[in-house]
Amino acid sequence: MDQFIQQFATGLSTGSLYAIIALALVLIYRSTGIVNFAQGEMAMFMTFTAWSVWNWDSNFWLAFFITLIIAAAFGALIELVALRPVESGPVLNPIIVTIGLVLILDSLALRIWQGQPKPFPSPAMFKGAPLSIGPADISRTNVGVFCMSLLIMALIYLFFNKTKVGLAMRATAQDRVAGSLVGIRVGRMLALGWVLSSMVGAVAGMLLAPTLFLSPTMMAGALLFAFAAAVLGGLDSPVGAIVGGLTMGVVQNMAGTYIGSNIDITVAFVVIIAILLVRPRGLFGRKAIQRV
Amino acid sequence: MVRVLLRPRTFVMAAGLAVLIAFPYLYRLPFFDNYLSDFRTFQATRFAIWIIVLMGLNLLTGYSGQISLGHAAFVAVGAYIAAILMKDAGLPVFAAVLAAALLTGLLGFLIGAPALRLSGPYLAIATLALIIVLPQILKHPSIDQWTGGVSGIRISSPRVPASMHNNLDMNTDQWLYYNCMLAALIMTAMAWSVTRSRLGRAFIALRDSEIGAQQMGINVSLYKMTAFGLSSLYAGAGGALYLYQQYYVGPTSFDITFSLTLLIMIVLGGLASISGAVFAALIFTVKDDLTNFIVAHIPFGEKIGIESSRGALFGLLLIVSIIFTPRGIAGNLRKQKEARPGGPRKSRIAALVNKIGLFSRKEAQASSD
Numbered sequence: 001m002d003q004f005i006q007q008f009a010t011g012l013s014t015g016s017l018y019a020i021i022a023l024a025l026v027l028i029y030r031s032t033g034i035v036n037f038a039q040g041e042m043a044m045f046m047t048f049t050a051w052s053v054w055n056w057d058s059n060f061w062l063a064f065f066i067t068l069i070i071a072a073a074f075g076a077l078i079e080l081v082a083l084r085p086v087e088s089g090p091v092l093n094p095i096i097v098t099i100g101l102v103l104i105l106d107s108l109a110l111r112i113w114q115g116q117p118k119p120f121p122s123p124a125m126f127k128g129a130p131l132s133i134g135p136a137d138i139s140r141t142n143v144g145v146f147c148m149s150l151l152i153m154a155l156i157y158l159f160f161n162k163t164k165v166g167l168a169m170r171a172t173a174q175d176r177v178a179g180s181l182v183g184i185r186v187g188r189m190l191a192l193g194w195v196l197s198s199m200v201g202a203v204a205g206m207l208l209a210p211t212l213f214l215s216p217t218m219m220a221g222a223l224l225f226a227f228a229a230a231v232l233g234g235l236d237s238p239v240g241a242i243v244g245g246l247t248m249g250v251v252q253n254m255a256g257t258y259i260g261s262n263i264d265i266t267v268a269f270v271v272i273i274a275i276l277l278v279r280p281r282g283l284f285g286r287k288a289i290q291r292v
Numbered sequence: 293m294v295r296v297l298l299r300p301r302t303f304v305m306a307a308g309l310a311v312l313i314a315f316p317y318l319y320r321l322p323f324f325d326n327y328l329s330d331f332r333t334f335q336a337t338r339f340a341i342w343i344i345v346l347m348g349l350n351l352l353t354g355y356s357g358q359i360s361l362g363h364a365a366f367v368a369v370g371a372y373i374a375a376i377l378m379k380d381a382g383l384p385v386f387a388a389v390l391a392a393a394l395l396t397g398l399l400g401f402l403i404g405a406p407a408l409r410l411s412g413p414y415l416a417i418a419t420l421a422l423i424i425v426l427p428q429i430l431k432h433p434s435i436d437q438w439t440g441g442v443s444g445i446r447i448s449s450p451r452v453p454a455s456m457h458n459n460l461d462m463n464t465d466q467w468l469y470y471n472c473m474l475a476a477l478i479m480t481a482m483a484w485s486v487t488r489s490r491l492g493r494a495f496i497a498l499r500d501s502e503i504g505a506q507q508m509g510i511n512v513s514l515y516k517m518t519a520f521g522l523s524s525l526y527a528g529a530g531g532a533l534y535l536y537q538q539y540y541v542g543p544t545s546f547d548i549t550f551s552l553t554l555l556i557m558i559v560l561g562g563l564a565s566i567s568g569a570v571f572a573a574l575i576f577t578v579k580d581d582l583t584n585f586i587v588a589h590i591p592f593g594e595k596i597g598i599e600s601s602r603g604a605l606f607g608l609l610l611i612v613s614i615i616f617t618p619r620g621i622a623g624n625l626r627k628q629k630e631a632r633p634g635g636p637r638k639s640r641i642a643a644l645v646n647k648i649g650l651f652s653r654k655e656a657q658a659s660s661d
Contacts, residue, residue, distance in 0.1 A: 089618035103607030269421040
C-alpha cells in the first residue's frame with residue numbers, strides 16, 4: 001500500500017510537469033485554434049534566455065521577470081513573422097509552420113548554447129528536503145510546479161471568462177469573420193494568444209529546468225505527453241489540462257510499476273485513447289455543435 | 293483508338309516512360325555520367341518508394357480530410373511483416389510485399405474504426421500515439437522472437453536474377469529501381485482511378501462536409517475506415533519495398549520526425565492531388581541534397597556558421613515555402629492554370645494539331661485538357 005501511495009505521488013509529480021506544458025498548449029489552442037508543436041522548443045529557448053540573464057545577474061527572480069518580458073516579445077514576433085502569413089490559408093499550414101519553428105529553434109539553441117546540459121537555479125523556496133505527505137515523499141520543486149499550474153489555470157480561467165479581452169479572444173478563435181464583424185481586432189487577439197502562451201511556456205521551462213536539466217532537447221519527451229494530456233483533458237479546457245496531465249503521469253507511473261517499465265508509454269496511450277473513445281472531445285472539452 | 297494514341301498527353305506519357313526506363317543506364321553514357329551514378333539510381337528507387345507512401349497519405353489526409361501524424365507506424369508495420377514473411381516463412385519477395393501491403397491495409401482498416409469518433413487535432417494526436425508507442429511494442433519480450441527486439445530484422449540482400457544480370461548487365465541498384473518504379477507506377481495508376489471513382493468522390497464529399505455527405509447517402513463510417521485501410525495498404529507496400537531495398541528494419545527505422553515529415557511533404561507537394569504526391573516524394577528525396585547545396589553555395593556562409601545551422605535552414609525553407617505556396621506545388625500550378633484569362637490554356641501541341649486539322653475542333657479541345 002505504501003508503495004502504491006509513493007508511486008501515486010511520484011506520478012502526480014511527473015504529471016504536474018505535463019500539466020503545466022499542457023496549459024500553454026490549451027492557451028494557444030483556445031485563442032488561435034492552432035496546435036502548437038513548437039511550444040516545447042519555445043519554452044526551451046526562453047529558459048536558455050533566462051539562464052543567460054541569470055549568468056549576467058544571479059538573482060533568480062530578476063532573471064525570471066526579465067525573461068517573461070522577453071518571452072512576450074518573442075511570442076508576438078513569432079506570430080507576426082511566421083504565423084500571420086498562413087493564418088488565412090488551409091488548416092494544416094499553421095501546424096507545418098510550427099514544426100518548421102521546432103527545427104529552427106532547436107538548431108539555433110544548439111548553436112548559441114551548445115548541447116551539454118546546464119545546471120539551472122531553482123528559487124530558494126523550492127530547495128530543501130522533500131515534503132512528506134503521509135507515507136509518500138514529494139519534492140518541493142514538484143509541489144511548486146503543481147501550485148504554479150493551479151495558479152496559472154485560475155488566471156487563465158478568470159481571463160477567458162471574466163475579462164472583455166479574454167472573451168474577444170475566445171470569439172476570435174471560434175469564428176474569425178464573426179469576430180471581426182463585431183469589431184474585434186482579430187490580428188491583435190491572435191498575437192496576444194501567442195504572447196500569453198509564450199509567457200506560460202517560459203514559466204513552465206524555468207520551473208522544470210532544475211529537474212529536467214537545461215539542454216536543447218529538454219522538452220522533447222515531455223511535450224508529447226503534454227499533447228496527450230491536453231487532448232485527454234480537452235484542448236480548450238484549462239482544468240482539463242491539469243487533470244489530463246496528472247492522469248497521464250499517474251497512469252504512466254502505475255503502468256511502469258505494476259505492468260512493466262518496458263510497456264509504460266504504450267499502456268498510458270491505450271488508456272488515453274480508450275477515454276477519448278468515450279469522450280471524443282476530452283474529459284472537459286466542449287463538443288462543437290454545428291448548425292447546417 | 294488511333295485518336296487516343298495521337299493525343300498530346302499520350303506522347304508526353306510515352307516520353308516520360310522512356311526516361312523512366314532508360315534512367316538507371318543513362319550514367320553509362322557520356323555527359324550523363326557527370327550527374328548520374330548508381331547512387332542516383334538508389335535515390336530514384338527511394339523516390340519511387342516515397343511516391344507510394346505519400347500517395348497513400350494523400351488519399352487519407354488530402355482526399356478524405358483525416359489528419360494522420362502517425363502514418364510512419366504503418367510503413368514500419370509493412371516493413372516488419374514483409375521481413376518476417378521473407379525471413380521466417382521464406383516467402384518470395386513479390387508475395388511478401390503483396391501480403392505485407394494487404395495485411396497492413398487490413399490493420400489500418402481496423403484502426404480506422406476507433407478513429408471514427410475522433411476528428412481534427414484529437415485524431416492527429418491519437419494517430420501520433422501510434423508512432424510513439426510502436427518502438428515499445430516492437431521491443432516487447434512477448435514478440436521479440438519475431439521482431440528481433442532492439443536489433444531488428446536483417447534479411448538477405450536482394451539478388452538480381454541471373455538472366456537480367458547476364459543479358460542486360462544489370463546490378464542490384466538497377467534491379468531494385470525497376471521493381472520499385474513499376475510498383476510506384478501501378479499504385480499511382482490505382483490511386484488515380486480511385487480518386488476518379490465513386491470511392492474517391494465519396495472521400496472528397498466526406499472531407500468537405502460530413503453532414504452533407506451523410507445526406508447524400510454516403511456511409512460515413514465505412515468510407516472513413518476504407519480511407520484508413522487504403523492509405524495503410526499504400527504505407528505497407530512502401531514499407532515492404534523499403535525493407536527490400538535496405539534489407540534491414542529496426543524499431544528506430546521510422547521515428548516521429550519521419551512521421552511528421554511525411555505530412556509536411558504532402559502539404560508542400562499539394563494536398564488532394566496525384567501529382568502533388570509525386571512532387572512531395574521528389575522534395576522528400578532531394579531535401580538533404582538541396583540543403584547541402586544551399587549550405588555550400590550561400591554567400592558569407594562560413595561567417596554566419598551555416599554549417600552548424602542546417603536544421604534552422606531547413607526549417608526556414610519549410611516556412612518560406614508554406615507562406616509562398618500555401619496550396620503546395622500542385623495546388624499552385626493548378627491555380628495558375630485556372631487564373632489565366634479565358635480558362636486553362638490549350639497546350640501548344642493541341643494548337644498545332646488544331647491547325648493541321650487532324651480532328652474536329654471539339655475533340656482537339658477535349659484532348660488538350
